[in-house]
Amino acid sequence: MLKFGGSAAGDRVVRQAKVATSSVRQSGLFKTVTDELLRKRFTSRRSAYRLEITTTTTTVLLFGRAGHVAGGAGISMNLDPRNRRSVESQDTDRVAVDRVKRECGMMPNRTNQALSMQRRGFLKSGLAAGGLTGLGLSLSDLLSVRAAAAPARTSGQAKACILLYMTGGPAQQETFDMKPKANQGYRGDFNPIETSVPGVEVCEHLPMLARQAHRYSVIRSTYHNSNTHGIGVHYNMTGLKNAPRTRGEPQMDRVDPPCVGGVVRQLRGDHNGLPASVHLPVRIGDQNNFQWGGQHAGFLGPNFDPLMLIDESWKPGTLPPGFRPPKGVGDRRQESRQRLLTRVEQSRAEVSPAEANYGRFQQQALDILGSNSAWRAFTFDDESPETLARYGDNKFGRSCLVARRLVEAGVGLVTVPWMYLHSTKNFDTHDKHFKVMKDLLLPPMDRAFSALIEDLTERGRLNETLIAWTGEFGRTPKVNKKAGRDHWGPVYSTVLAGGGIRGGQVYGSSDKIAGYPADNPVHVRDFIATIYHCLGYGSDTRVVDPTGRPHFVVQGTPVHSLF
Known part of the structure; x- marks a missing residue:
């Protein structure tokens, strides 16, 4: 009581x-x-x-x-x-x-x-003695609370997840939920094509993904109740509602719940010099520099933010700027400097807890500098020209290849948002929708996504690596006067591959104009819960904020039919 x-x-x-x-x-x-x-x-x-x-x-x-x-x-x-x-x-x-x-x-x-x-x-966590307020979170506090509140693992078999985020919101009607029999004004310009799974069709401009359909599953009934970018991004990155705002759409803020990457980083911890979560090569936003909420660790604090590799000058396949030791400083010399600095910092940490926290940040920075061989996962030195060509000669394709290398090196979650490959367009196609989808968006996405599935399969890693494909919402059933489609949260398509997901399935359906779910609706929180389940985290999973308070992070129910 x-x-x-x-x-x-x-x-x-x-x-x-x-x-x-x-x-x-x-x-x-x-x-x-x-x-x-x-x-x-x-x-x-x-x-x-x-x-x-x-x-x-x-x-x-x-x-x-x-x-x-x-x-x-x-x-x-x-x-x-x-x-x-x-x-x-x-x-x-x-x-x-x-x-x-x-x-x-x-x-x-x-x-x-x-x-x-x-x-x-x-009692072990110290809350009974100290109350629920004013608690600082030392390392021992974190470990004791984490141990006391450790959730039971699910049957999920994924060791890592690659989240492909289609910024802007891709149209379900021109990707994985074609409606060729819809009336004029609703029906799109594209035709469906057969896939490797009998009876399953996708857009004609996704021929490579059509050949891989037996390796992924499509959810055609994903939905939520918002048509705004900020809320949609937050929902699809966290599975949770953003904290209320007094005005405007939610941008990145520490009052919000953590993204999946932030949760993974706290629960798994960093390993071998690599963070447990990486986000590259851009933040999810728009041309007005709005950076939508749900992309960092939120109220968990910056310690658990995914490593953000968002420097515009970075070319995927090379060490990001700032990761290289100073010119003329080799690995041995860098390691010698690091050992000396470690001895100095240990003595300082004994005097001040703040120095100990600073030391943890400093250690991460030293690991990043390239002395740790794990960071070579960012480079393509050992990749063949054929592999590079398979992913596509563009930033999205190369970023997908970096993501594959990072999960192989031990990173738990890599987020790869779509970026402005042609300076003006992502999937937010309010005008010239069909031309932009055909010429600029679908071909590079088709190539990179299918290459990632095929590459992981050939390397024997698809079963232990989940690939999730989503955006903030879908597009309106009716084509507007500018030959575009507008925002539409009531139904959209998402895709899951690997990580224990049975390929070749279509779960749920939309109505005849792709306007609303017709059966087996899947709220976005259930979609994110399915990702968590694949990674081994169930509904009792909790994370701990800097004051020592635990928080549940899984609201939805996994779509068990997909496993």
Whole structure:
């Protein structure tokens, strides 16, 4: 039982926060209300309050404050799954109830949720003694919380994931969900072609992917409820809603939940001088330099951001700028300098924890400088001309090849967004849609995507490497007056290959004009949950923010039919 007691002065807000707990499913677990909610609602100077967790065997006082104590009803939330009674009152504020339910983990939206673990793990993490606020996250704190809240692994077999992000939102009707029988004004200019899977067709301008159809699965019923770039990007990069904004579309902000790459970097940790997550060669944005939210570790902090290789001067296949040692400094000399600096920094770290944190950043920078052979994964020195030609002589194709090399070297997740190959166009085709798709977008995408599938197959790594293909949304069923298609979140196509996914499938369908799901709808959070499942992370997966608070990161349900 989670119990909140307070003075009479706090009774009005106390009554608003009564919640039903019939949805608590896991026996032996308890959940806490987060400190942020309690601070906002229950810290009146005139009120005394306490928050307790009562299990079947013990009571733990989480925190409290002395004051002018007076009698008053408090919150009493029974978290024992054997008790199914509701404790809501008639004067309950429904918005407040829903918010507290979300914070307690009783609703599907579990973006900012508190701890769920055994009492022993709770005490070990130090939260019971120190309260839920004001906690710094030292390395020992992180390890203890991570160990206590470690989720069970799923059956996913992917060791890594390559996320191909089609910035702008590709049209489902001109890629993987052709509608040749739609009426004029809805039907596109392109024809469908047969693939290596009988009965499955794709666009005629994807001939190479057509030959690989038995190795990937298409979801034709992916959807969400927004037609704006910022929300769509955030959804497809995190599987979670972005934090509310007072104005405009969400750009990159530390208030947001982490991207999949940020989660992978915290849960796996860096290895052999390489970060667990890399994002290259550009951020997801537009020509106005808007950088949409969902591309970094959000509220997890910059320690867990994917390594962003977004220098415009970088040419995929070479070490990025700044990764090379100074001229004339060889590997041995660089390593000697590093050992000397390490000894100095160790003595400084013993004096100041801040110095220790700085040292971790410095160590990563030293690893990047090229003294570690793992960073040679960025170069194409040992790639044949045939392989380079297979991926295509453009930045997207070469970036896909870098992604393949990085996952082979041990990187857990590589994000490759589409970039402006021809200076003016990505998949946001509001005008001249068919000409741009035919001449500029589909051919290089077809070549690079199919090459990645084929290359990983030949190298025996497709089963352990998931490839995910998506964008922020699809395009409108009806062609506009500028011969373009506009933003459309109600249905779009996504693709998964490798990593335990059975190839040759088409899951779900859209209606006759590709306007809405016709069967087996897959919300984008389910699509991201499927990616997490392939990587071994289930619905109980949690990450820890810099204050020590755990957060669930998987809201959706994996599409198990694809495995």
